[in-house]
Amino acid sequence: MTYLQISAVGKTFTRGRASTEVLRDINLDIEKGEFVSIIGHSGCGKSTLLNLVAGLNEVSSGGIILENAEVHTPGPDRAVVFQNHSLLPWLTVYENVNLAVAKVFGRRKSAAERHDWIMDNLNLVQMAHAKDKRPTEISGGMKQRVGIARALAMEPKILLLDEPFGALDALTRAHLQDQMMEIHARLGNTMIMITHDVDEAVLLSDRIVMMTNGPAATIGEVLDVPLERPRRRLELASDRTYLKCREAVLKFLYERHRFVEAA
Numbered sequence: 001m002t003y004l005q006i007s008a009v010g011k012t013f014t015r016g017r018a019s020t021e022v023l024r025d026i027n028l029d030i031e032k033g034e035f036v037s038i039i040g041h042s043g044c045g046k047s048t049l050l051n052l053v054a055g056l057n058e059v060s061s062g063g064i065i066l067e068n069a070e071v072h073t074p075g076p077d078r079a080v081v082f083q084n085h086s087l088l089p090w091l092t093v094y095e096n097v098n099l100a101v102a103k104v105f106g107r108r109k110s111a112a113e114r115h116d117w118i119m120d121n122l123n124l125v126q127m128a129h130a131k132d133k134r135p136t137e138i139s140g141g142m143k144q145r146v147g148i149a150r151a152l153a154m155e156p157k158i159l160l161l162d163e164p165f166g167a168l169d170a171l172t173r174a175h176l177q178d179q180m181m182e183i184h185a186r187l188g189n190t191m192i193m194i195t196h197d198v199d200e201a202v203l204l205s206d207r208i209v210m211m212t213n214g215p216a217a218t219i220g221e222v223l224d225v226p227l228e229r230p231r232r233r234l235e236l237a238s239d240r241t242y243l244k245c246r247e248a249v250l251k252f253l254y255e256r257h258r259f260v261e262a263a
């Protein structure tokens with residue numbers, strides 16, 4: 001039984017008499033525990049697709065089923081991490097995570113259990129030491145880590161990552177990619193990540209979904225990444241399979257589906 005099933009999904013935005021068909025006939029099955037990246041040129045509809053899975057927008061045609069339940073609205077079973085952290089600035093790191101934990105586990109866990117759970121998740125992203133700091137007092141990479149802890153603390157069925165490291169410098173980005181791989185190995189979560197970064201996609205993913213250019217974008221190809229885990233970036237830099245996957249994505253993006261700026 002497929003965990004997440006995206007079937008014949010289309011999305012058209014309509015405003016007044018104008019309408020734009022952004023996505024057409026998207027079909028994708030994702031298994032429990034898979035790490036899937038979505039890559040494609042700017043504006044092709046990656047975030048739109050993620051937002052449909054998150055339930056932030058409704059599909060115009062087709063359907064999305066997560067563990068036998070059709071997706072219509074947002075829910076804590078699908079946590080989203082955005083490129084720019086969405087922490088509340090007047091709350092501490094701890095309180096930001098607590099907000100999600102209280103909402104999801106308020107009735108099911110005691111206050112002591114909720115506290116332990118918040119600390120577990122802050123520890124997972126190595127942010128427990130900053131639990132009493134406010135978002136303005138920590139770096140961009142740290143804020144993203146808190147956002148990831150908050151999302152993980154909801155124990156979602158699926159973690160949706162919309163360019164989670166896009167705004168970070170290269171070194172911080174590499175560090176967080178490594179942490180993400182460790183978390184994935186430890187918890188076995190199902191994750192969908194949008195990225196513009198070919199190396200990031202190959203390093204982290206079990207499969208890479210490559211999207212054609214819009215309007216009416218669809219899935220052009222899906223690439224399996226048959227690299228064993230754990231993966232180490234330095235060893236992979238000269239690994240044949242890694243380089244082949246990288247080349248396949250680059251060819252898709254820059255030969256077969258080159259980005260053409262709209263007039």
Ligand SMILES: Nc1ncnc2c1ncn2[C@@H]1O[C@H](COP(=O)(O)OP(=O)(O)OP(=O)(O)O)[C@@H](O)[C@H]1O
Pocket residue numbers: 013014020022040041042043044045046047048049214
């Ligand atoms: N709510 C909306 N109403 C109308 N059009 C929208 C809406 N949301 C997105 N679009 C349009 O859908 C298209 C795809 O946007 P989307 O943000 O999904 O692309 P993307 O691939 O994630 O882009 P990027 O990589 O630049 O973030 C764009 O042309 C955008 O203008």
